[in-house]
Amino acid sequence: MARKNPRIKVKDVKELYYSYNKDNQLEYFVRFKPKNTNPFPVKNYTEIFSLYDLDDKKHLEEVIRLRDYTHSK
Secondary structure (H helix, E strand, O other): OOOOOEEEOOOOEEEEEEOOOOOEEEEEEEEEOOOOOOOOOEEEEHHHHOOOOOHHHHHHHHHHHHHHHHHHO
């Protein structure tokens, strides 16, 4: 089934997308692309790390920080 709201690429940020859920809450998605392999599926970082209560700017900063941390491991 297709998503009601499509994922939109975040400008100037690698592998990061955003969308609004059915409750009109902002959600960020991260795609992993390991070297020499197929990309992993897109994961909803807002849901995984429970970031719904943050304002928009802080939300984006936290998702980028978490993405960088997970990519470094």
